[in-house]
Amino acid sequence: MRLAVIPGDGIGPEVVSEALKVLGEVAPTAEITNYDLGAARWHSTGELLPESVLGELRQHDAILLGAVGDPTVPSGILERGLLLRLRFELDHHVNLRPARLYPGVRGPLADAGEVDMVVVREGTEGPYTNNGGLLRKDTEHEVATEVSVNTAFGVRRVVADAFNRAEERPRKHLTLVHKTNVLEYAGSLWSRIVEEVSLEHPDVTVAYSHVDAATIHLVTDPSRFDVIVTDNLFGDIITDLAAAVTGGIGLAASGNLDITRRNPSMFEPVHGSAPDIAGQGLADPTAAVLSVSLLLDHLGHKEAARRIEASVAFDLATRDQASPGTTQAIGDRLAALVSSNVRNVS
């Protein structure tokens, strides 16, 4: 297994280091190459993602990313020039974001019920295409546009993936989240494709929710959701909310998948670089560890992936929620749990 690691900024390196410790327990022979991309590199060289580095990244089986973003870099530079560029260049069309309320975890809801959903967020289209512009900038007649681009090709492949995932889950339920009553054109395309693909999955039940109503359901009745499929921007919004509802972005993992496997997929915690707590051992590495679990699952090491998730579940159920320990202490605990009962992957 050849793994590229981008520790990134802020708490990125800390949480990645614990995640690799856990990975080491199941895949001791994994070849790991570090890439120093992020704020520091941009400051010293002006580079965000040089072509040569992108070429090297492509040679790996998967990428593990910590976090990018730093207050010393103008907003958007690292996000668009590094994180989104990786997602787009490597055709990460399925942005996979499970949200599960683990036993023992207290989220902000008084009565959440059992929450176990996965959001399949489109990753390479929608309003994320940097398609738009400024006209008459800095005048009173300025106009700024943003174009959301949605293609049948792009929508169909994520919708198909979402149905496949729904098919594998006990509840076999899929919800399209969109805003079809206002976004007539994109809404029409998404609705028609969900209807088409649903014909191939007669045992998956299908629901629809406007994105505004979905935020209500996520806080009043989150257990109604099983698989959600949605566009890039709605997915960005509702996965942060789903993460909050299931105990916070400290626990939320994600995979940026190229389902065709032509490019390496990239795994990252949903949280950002949290510069305010960086370097103090305060960050919870659980989201990064769960991202490693998604990575192993994607590469076919299902058993190892499940072990890591089970170890996380055990730790969350038994840890002192008020003081779960330092970044390193949590990593040590998880590594020990994983090592105590595991078969290595090749």
Add this chain to the structure above:
Amino acid sequence: MRLAVIPGDGIGPEVVSEALKVLGEVAPTAEITNYDLGAARWHSTGELLPESVLGELRQHDAILLGAVGDPTVPSGILERGLLLRLRFELDHHVNLRPARLYPGVRGPLADAGEVDMVVVREGTEGPYTNNGGLLRKDTEHEVATEVSVNTAFGVRRVVADAFNRAEERPRKHLTLVHKTNVLEYAGSLWSRIVEEVSLEHPDVTVAYSHVDAATIHLVTDPSRFDVIVTDNLFGDIITDLAAAVTGGIGLAASGNLDITRRNPSMFEPVHGSAPDIAGQGLADPTAAVLSVSLLLDHLGHKEAARRIEASVAFDLATRDQASPGTTQAIGDRLAALVSSNVRNVS
């Protein structure tokens, strides 16, 4: 006071009728004209909003709308052809949505703290301009676009309004909610205008939150927000979430304001037509009653507006939360509370 009333569909007529009962207590001489727009009219005549009706509506001081939408009408028809058309034709650029957690009300959060915010949502631009299209429809090469249009003129007037409101509030705090790290062009325009207008309001503190992070804050720390200013779509999403957090859309009122007063403003509960519970006396008219309070406030009847809000606050603090009574019973209670201590408005 000349008031146009559009009861609309589903629970619209029921809640409007209670709202007018309460209005009658403070403004017994108000002239009220009903307009039958909505699903029934569309079914029988194919009309959504005839020019002649629009012309008549313009002759009023304000409009009170119940709800539009019916399962027998294809999604989007009434929303775009009636509700959004009214907002756009009447230049309702400030979509005002207060979200307050009243004492006695239990929202879904275990520990919400004191929540008292107002969202100033842009109402006539953004992704709501029906600007986009379908290319190669029903082929595998189909492309659907949606264009978000943001103008300096349109953004400045809502940002100015939001700062004015922040100025009037004890905390004098304003948060711009956007997604500037991804939506580079619109984000740039919104950020620059907030910065510009903030110079005229040195005592208002300004914060920024990405829309995804804002949904997290709304469920983990909603009391941080005072005034939020945001675009049409982000505002749609976060106001539903804010309503849920403060006890549900059964309590959330809104005003669609033309700040210039060239056109009548329109007031409506945030909730929809809820056809599943229509006609059964199950709908809570509180959101409609609070919309009347916003209406009176907008027309300068500050004292009457405050009375109604205080009556609602009293009722919410003292009602049996589990069974607050029928639509009519709640309306009767609120009318009695208002009448018990009120000076009429002319």
